Every structure is written in structure tokens, then in C-alpha cells.
Amino acid sequence: MIVPCDPATTPAVSIVVPTFRRAPLLFEAVRSVLGQTMRDLEVIVVDDDGDDRDTLDVIATLACDGRVRYLERRRHAVRGGGQTTRNVGLAYARGRTILFLDDDDILLPHCLKQRLAVLEADPNLSFVVGQCRPFHDAPAPMGPLWRNWDSDQDDLLLFLANAPPWQTSGPLWRRASLDTIGGWDEDLSAGHDYEFHLRALAAGLRHARIDVVDYGWRRPRADSFSSFEAFKSQHRAGDHVVAFVKGLDHVGRADRLDRARAYAAGRSAVRFAVCCRHHGGSRRTAMAALDAARRWSCLARHEYVEASACIAGWIRIADHIPAMAWLNRRGLVDWKSPSGLTHLKESVLGFR
Structure with a gap:
């Protein structure tokens, strides 16, 4: 339930920060928000634990700034996880706009003022996305971007191609738009941001x-949570397949699948199926991705048959997996690499 608030005290931006036992990183993240060039904001930290003394000490330090609010997830929801904590924060957010900030990300000082100005200048916009630069210990002024952008790129296609042009902390959302599409899917165990942004774009x-x-x-x-071991476990369990299927269903039901997007989604379906099998998942789990792609005509019949046969006959010969090599040679898998994206871009140009 959304807590009613006095419009006179409504901040321009609410920043929702889910956290779980990462006190030093949380401190840096919230400090980057409090250091923004605009002050009309609130920070809602939602603790998925509640018993971590280090986190509580950090909150006690940060709470000296009256714009910081603290919530224990377990007081508001039984189920844990990043998607639930974001929903708890969203329910208590009072701002006209919302930003979901991961507890290990950093906002540069001009971030909120710049995004808000663009959003308020056009009432037809539902959200505004800023560009990102990955880092390890401290943000660097130079280095590769999260993803290079083209002015005419199709963001929905890129998400379907599993090459998302932004991640969770990228968009600043108009609150009314989030109320329209609903909160984060709490039934997903992975791929939350993938499904969430596909749902928004499909809408x-x-x-x-x-x-x-x-x-x-x-x-x-x-x-x-994004560590490689977690990544392998999620693929083995089919968590990413489930998120892909849900996302594709959103796009299909909204009738937003043109030929280029369908092509991209078909290759992603094969890739998710391959990753599932490669990390020890079952044939049945992997096939769910292929079945969804076939259901929305993202794979031709012969492509579906070839991919299904490879998924069924998944064997290893030393370090070699013949099925994976076959799918690669047939062009049914576009890996999330520069060469893979280049091939995908060249392929979909024929549909424009």
C-alpha cells in the first residue's frame, strides 16, 4: 500500500536503495546521492537483513541528514530479495520521480538535476536514462561505457538481444508511469531488471x-549477487530462462515484435537455452526458452528443430561441446560480445 503524503512535502526525487550486508558500499552509494547538486530529494534505504550491525551503524551516520529514511524489509514483506526490497521502497516513496539505485553504484553530482530537467521539459516522457561507466574501486573519468549508444538505436531490440543499453540505476522514472506498469516481479529469482525494462518498453x-x-x-x-558463481547457479536453475520468457511474453502480447526484434529474440532464446544446459540445467528447463520463441514466431520451424535437437543431445567430448559448436556455425547464437553484437546489427539491418 502506498503511504499518502502531504503534497507540500513531496520531494522531486525519491531514491530507493535496497541493501544486504554491504555497509561500506552502501555508505558510498548514499553519500553520492546526498552530494547531488540538487537537494530536493529523499533516500529510502531498504535493508533486506535488519540484523547487520555494520549496516545499522552506517544508517545511524547517514541519518544525520534528514533526507535519509530507513526501512527493514521484514517489517513490510515476508519474502526477501532485491525485487521485494525495491517494491517496499517504492510503496513508501513520496517523490514525484523515482530512481532505483543499487547499493554498490555511484551517482555523479550532476546526475539527478540533469535527468530531472530533461524529464520535466517533456511531459510525454515516462523516464530518462543516463549513460554509465563501469568501475571497480572508484569511478574513473575515462574508460569504456556500459554500452555505446547510437542516436537511432532500438532499445527494445537491444533488450530482446540480451544486450541491455542500461541497467537498474540508469532510469529516472516518473512516478505515474511506474504505477501504470506495476512494481518489480517478486516471483523472479534473477533477471529482474531485464524483465522490468522489457515490460516498460513493451507498454x-x-x-x-x-x-x-x-x-x-x-x-x-x-x-x-552478480558474481560468476551466482550467474552459473541462476542459469543452471533456469532463472534467466524464466525472466526471458516473461519479458518476451510482454512484448508479444503488446504486438511489439517486428521482424528485427523477433530475430534478436530468437537468437537470445537459443543463447539462454545453451547457457542453461552449459551450466548443468535440464533439457526441459532449457526448452522453455525455445518454446517461447517458437510461440511468438521468433524462430523458424527448422531453427527450432535444430536448436531443440542440440539441446537434447548435449554431450561433452573433453572440453568440446559439439552441439554448441553447431549452433554457433549455424548463426543461431549471438553472444554478448562485440563480434556477436556486430553480427546481430548487420543481420537485422536487412529487416529495416
Whole structure:
């Protein structure tokens, strides 16, 4: 339930920060928000634990600034996880706009003022996305971007291609738009941001990109949910397949699948199926991705048959997996690499 608030005390921006036992990183993240060039904001830290003394000490320090609010997730929801904590924070947010900031990301000082100005200048926009630069220990003024942007790129296609042009902390959302599409899917165990942004784009929410770096995404650490071991476990369980299927269903039901997007989604379906099998998942789990792609005509019949046969006959010969090699040679898998994206871009140009 959304807590009613006095419009006179409504901040321009609410920043929702879910956290779980990462006190030093949380301190840096919230401090980057409090250091913004605009002051009309609130920070809602939602603790998915509640018993971590280090986190409570950090909150006690940060609470000296009256714009910081603290919530224990377990007092508001039974189920844990990043998606639930974001929903708890969203329910208690009072701002006209919302930003979901991961507890290990950093906002640059001009971030909120710049995004808010673009959003308020066009009442038809539902959200505005800033550019990101990954980092390890401290943001650097130079280095590769999260993703290079083209002015005419199709963001929905990129998400379907599993090459998202932004991540969770990228968009500043108009509150009314979030009320329209609903909160984060609490039934997902992985791929929350993938499904969430696909749902927003499938719903036709208008957005703008600011091609200026205004935040930093911290590369995965050993204690990160995005660590490689967690990544393998999620693929083995089929968690990413489930998120892909849900996302594709959103796009299909909204009738937003043109030939180029369908092509991209078909290759992603094969890739998710391959990753599932490669990390020890079952044939049945992997097939869910292929079945969804076939259901929405993202794979031709012969492609579906070839991919299904490879998924069924998944064997290893030393370090070699013949099925994976076959799918690669047939062009049914576009990996999330520069060469893979280049091939995908060249392929979809024929559909424009």
C-alpha cells in the first residue's frame, strides 16, 4: 500500500536503495546521492537483513541528514530479495520521480538535476536514462561505457538481444508511469531488471537517453549477487530462462515484435537455452526458452528443430561441446560480445 503524503512535502526525487550486508558500499552509494547538486530529494534505504550491525551503524551516520529514511524489509514483506526490497521502497516513496539505485553504484553530482530537467521539459516522457561507466574501486573519468549508444538505436531490440543499453540505476522514472506498469516481479529469482525494462518498453512508455556519463556501475565483486558463481547457479536453475520468457511474453502480447526484434529474440532464446544446459540445467528447463520463441514466431520451424535437437543431445567430448559448436556455425547464437553484437546489427539491418 502506498503511504499518502502531504503534497507540500513531496520531494522531486525519491531514491530507493535496497541493501544486504554491504555497509561500506552502501555508505558510498548514499553519500553520492546526498552530494547531488540538487537537494530536493529523499533516500529510502531498504535493508533486506535488519540484523547487520555494520549496516545499522552506517544508517545511524547517514541519518544525520534528514533526507535519509530507513526501512527493514521484514517489517513490510515476508519474502526477501532485491525485487521485494525495491517494491517496499517504492510503496513508501513520496517523490514525484523515482530512481532505483543499487547499493554498490555511484551517482555523479550532476546526475539527478540533469535527468530531472530533461524529464520535466517533456511531459510525454515516462523516464530518462543516463549513460554509465563501469568501475571497480572508484569511478574513473575515462574508460569504456556500459554500452555505446547510437542516436537511432532500438532499445527494445537491444533488450530482446540480451544486450541491455542500461541497467537498474540508469532510469529516472516518473512516478505515474511506474504505477501504470506495476512494481518489480517478486516471483523472479534473477533477471529482474531485464524483465522490468522489457515490460516498460513493451507498454510503450516513452523515454529519452542522455548520452553523458552521470553514474557508475561497480563491476561484480565476490560478495555481489552478480558474481560468476551466482550467474552459473541462476542459469543452471533456469532463472534467466524464466525472466526471458516473461519479458518476451510482454512484448508479444503488446504486438511489439517486428521482424528485427523477433530475430534478436530468437537468437537470445537459443543463447539462454545453451547457457542453461552449459551450466548443468535440464533439457526441459532449457526448452522453455525455445518454446517461447517458437510461440511468438521468433524462430523458424527448422531453427527450432535444430536448436531443440542440440539441446537434447548435449554431450561433452573433453572440453568440446559439439552441439554448441553447431549452433554457433549455424548463426543461431549471438553472444554478448562485440563480434556477436556486430553480427546481430548487420543481420537485422536487412529487416529495416
